[in-house]
Amino acid sequence: MPHLSPVPTMSRVVTLARRPSGVPQPTDFSVEEVELPRLREGDVLVSNEWFSVDPSMRIRLHGGDSAYFASFAVGAPLEGWAVGRTVASEHPNFQVGDYVFHSAGWREHAVVAPTADAWTSPRVVDVSRSRPPQTYLGALGPSGLTSWAGLLHVAELREGDVVYVSAGAGAVGTLAVQIARLRGHRVIASAGSADKVRFLTDVLGADAAFSYRDGDLSDQLATHAPGGIDVYFDNVGGDHLDAALAHLNPGGRVALCGSISSYNETGASQPAVRNLFRAVEKGLTLRGFLARMFADRREEFQRDLHSWLESGSIRFPETIVRGLDAAPAAFTGLFSGQNLGKTLVQL
Amino acid sequence: MPHLSPVPTMSRVVTLARRPSGVPQPTDFSVEEVELPRLREGDVLVSNEWFSVDPSMRIRLHGGDSAYFASFAVGAPLEGWAVGRTVASEHPNFQVGDYVFHSAGWREHAVVAPTADAWTSPRVVDVSRSRPPQTYLGALGPSGLTSWAGLLHVAELREGDVVYVSAGAGAVGTLAVQIARLRGHRVIASAGSADKVRFLTDVLGADAAFSYRDGDLSDQLATHAPGGIDVYFDNVGGDHLDAALAHLNPGGRVALCGSISSYNETGASQPAVRNLFRAVEKGLTLRGFLARMFADRREEFQRDLHSWLESGSIRFPETIVRGLDAAPAAFTGLFSGQNLGKTLVQL
Numbered sequence: 032m033p034h035l036s037p038v039p040t041m042s043r044v045v046t047l048a049r050r051p052s053g054v055p056q057p058t059d060f061s062v063e064e065v066e067l068p069r070l071r072e073g074d075v076l077v078s079n080e081w082f083s084v085d086p087s088m089r090i091r092l093h094g095g096d097s098a099y100f101a102s103f104a105v106g107a108p109l110e111g112w113a114v115g116r117t118v119a120s121e122h123p124n125f126q127v128g129d130y131v132f133h134s135a136g137w138r139e140h141a142v143v144a145p146t147a148d149a150w151t152s153p154r155v156v157d158v159s160r161s162r163p164p165q166t167y168l169g170a171l172g173p174s175g176l177t178s179w180a181g182l183l184h185v186a187e188l189r190e191g192d193v194v195y196v197s198a199g200a201g202a203v204g205t206l207a208v209q210i211a212r213l214r215g216h217r218v219i220a221s222a223g224s225a226d227k228v229r230f231l232t233d234v235l236g237a238d239a240a241f242s243y244r245d246g247d248l249s250d251q252l253a254t255h256a257p258g259g260i261d262v263y264f265d266n267v268g269g270d271h272l273d274a275a276l277a278h279l280n281p282g283g284r285v286a287l288c289g290s291i292s293s294y295n296e297t298g299a300s301q302p303a304v305r306n307l308f309r310a311v312e313k314g315l316t317l318r319g320f321l322a323r324m325f326a327d328r329r330e331e332f333q334r335d336l337h338s339w340l341e342s343g344s345i346r347f348p349e350t351i352v353r354g355l356d357a358a359p360a361a362f363t364g365l366f367s368g369q370n371l372g373k374t375l376v377q378l
Numbered sequence: 379m380p381h382l383s384p385v386p387t388m389s390r391v392v393t394l395a396r397r398p399s400g401v402p403q404p405t406d407f408s409v410e411e412v413e414l415p416r417l418r419e420g421d422v423l424v425s426n427e428w429f430s431v432d433p434s435m436r437i438r439l440h441g442g443d444s445a446y447f448a449s450f451a452v453g454a455p456l457e458g459w460a461v462g463r464t465v466a467s468e469h470p471n472f473q474v475g476d477y478v479f480h481s482a483g484w485r486e487h488a489v490v491a492p493t494a495d496a497w498t499s500p501r502v503v504d505v506s507r508s509r510p511p512q513t514y515l516g517a518l519g520p521s522g523l524t525s526w527a528g529l530l531h532v533a534e535l536r537e538g539d540v541v542y543v544s545a546g547a548g549a550v551g552t553l554a555v556q557i558a559r560l561r562g563h564r565v566i567a568s569a570g571s572a573d574k575v576r577f578l579t580d581v582l583g584a585d586a587a588f589s590y591r592d593g594d595l596s597d598q599l600a601t602h603a604p605g606g607i608d609v610y611f612d613n614v615g616g617d618h619l620d621a622a623l624a625h626l627n628p629g630g631r632v633a634l635c636g637s638i639s640s641y642n643e644t645g646a647s648q649p650a651v652r653n654l655f656r657a658v659e660k661g662l663t664l665r666g667f668l669a670r671m672f673a674d675r676r677e678e679f680q681r682d683l684h685s686w687l688e689s690g691s692i693r694f695p696e697t698i699v700r701g702l703d704a705a706p707a708a709f710t711g712l713f714s715g716q717n718l719g720k721t722l723v724q725l
Contacts, residue, residue, distance in 0.1 A: 288658065290655045293655055304652075308640055310634050311635065311636065316664070317663070318664075319656075319662050320658065
């Protein structure tokens with residue numbers, strides 16, 4: 032078994048110490064040293080360099096599987112998208128030194144093996160100066176596919192549409208804003224601070240932006256989209272969706288991408304949507320999706336995103352924290368609105 | 379000006395006495411005698427024989443126009459779909475004796491004139507033994523178009539879909555249940571009484587039915603649709619929609635047709651929907667519509683419905699009240715669940 036660096040036998044992982052109630056706290060997690068399993072035939076040992084911290088992971092911290100988001104067990108390591116280098120391989124398709132994209136993040140080393148699931152199965156990726164490894168977690172990864180598919184294939188973006196993106200300064204929102212702008216649309220975005228609002232207009236080119244903390248959402252949308260909106264890219268749910276429903280034009284479309292306002296809640300405390308009758312009156316279409324539903328378009332999407340990144344047409348802001356011990360705080364930062372763009376842990 | 383019967387100069391109308399708060403009461407309405415205007419060029423005087431009483435009219439009793447449902451003025455006559463015979467005409471396309479379908483119901487006589495709006499403009503209809511006049515208010519009218527378009531074009535009914543219809547014993551629901559059955563689907567329906575549940579299974583051929591008063595909606599859906607549902611025809615909104623969202627299969631579709639649970643409420647007391655994240659997880663599509671959005675398919679839909687009615691494949695139950703004075707109670711009966719099928723006033 033050739034190796035690039037000494038093959039470790041021990042490593043560190045982040046585990047779920049207890050199920051958070053409401054907004055997660057760093058103390059809901061713990062960092063532990065574990066023994067790495069011996070590689071069996073088909074296994075690959077990856078030294079993780081980057082892993083992804085995503086709002087939707089919050090769903091997996093609740094007890095009880097949803098069939099779509101398997102629940103993390105208390106005491107067990109967390110998981111998330113990661114990219115790293117192969118340090119040992121018992122699989123013919125993975126060579127020592129290969130960069131591998133896989134779903135066993137939140138740990139310094141991962142033992143992974145290809146599976147039949149094209150979405151989660153680890154795969155070798157092409158890393159270069161224009162494609163640094165962490166790009167596969169963001170613009171060329173699940174965040175990119177989410178924004179690309181959500182706008183183009185779920186909301187079915189059409190010429191002349193006015194587009195509203197909530198959580199516009201997040202990993203998916205920043206890309207959705209820019210892809211819509213690149214295609215010539217008027218784009219309105221919302222975020223949670225004056226700094227993010229400025230970033231959205233001055234750096235990402237949104238035509239208008241506002242902070243949801245600055246006043247009634249519906250009033251602010253009316254001000255910034257006086258002619259209404261045609262497409263709403265929903266990352267928040269609840270009152271953001273209600274405001275969009277009030278201002279969508281007849282025939283408008285909603286890409287239901289995520290619902291960060293609901294992830295910390297369960298049962299009757301889930302944020303309510305009360306404006307769905309507007310969908311009846313105006314013939315609106317709301318369509319939910321997960322990026323993995325578009326896994327078969329990965330090559331097409333990566334071609335688009337890579338060419339936009341290369342030409343400088345798209346920026347992909349990152350909030351990077353360093354080291355495994357900082358990961359829990361990076362995650363909880365998603366819910367206080369302190370992170371800009373994609374939140375990543377660099378090891 | 380030829381005439382079939384003496385041309386009246388006075389007639390009676392139902393007016394809005396005051397805006398109802400919550401569930402409407404018959405005392406919110408009053409019956410008044412009014413002088414009929416003299417016909418001007420282009421006008422047609424119709425002696426109404428039947429008019430339609432629909433849940434969505436409740437929306438027009440709130441103050442403030444919604445742009446889609448113009449508010450009725452306090453003191454002014456109500457309006458609704460009607461069919462009657464021409465007793466005097468100053469329009470070349472309408473002859474005395476012609477049956478006319480129009481939108482000036484809730485009155486014994488109506489003066490109407492063609493307009494550019496193909497949906498509401500009065501038009502002569504073909505009345506025969508197999509097409510009695512009130513059929514144009516129900517199966518061959520807006521109720522029929524709503525169920526036909528909602529299932530086939532909004533929910534995009536596909537082979538093998540399991541269909542759930544709420545308010546299954548209402549004007550639209552009875553047709554939706556039967557159209558889905560005719561096309562070979564398994565159909566589950568809900569209603570508000572044991573009698574209606576029996577009617578749905580024993581007369582209309584639903585595979586399963588339950589009363590929403592008999593227990594938790596989600597539990598009842600789980601019992602009657604153990605493999606989940608693929609299409610939900612939503613006439614109720616609120617908790618019925620939440621239950622359907624919980625049991626829709628991946629890729630499922632919702633036709634948002636109406637929301638009777640919300641019509642008596644405004645603002646924060648509107649029924650809440652909390653399960654929209656299920657749409658994200660399962661890639662569901664929710665699409666709102668009004669029948670008038672499908673006005674251009676009227677001929678195609680009437681051909682389908684008429685052939686099903688003629689062959690006896692479809693029944694269209696009616697709750698008929700007689701005389702203008704009974705109209706307010708017929709309307710308020712829609713909200714107490716006492717009416718079965720289409721509610722009609724016969725004059």
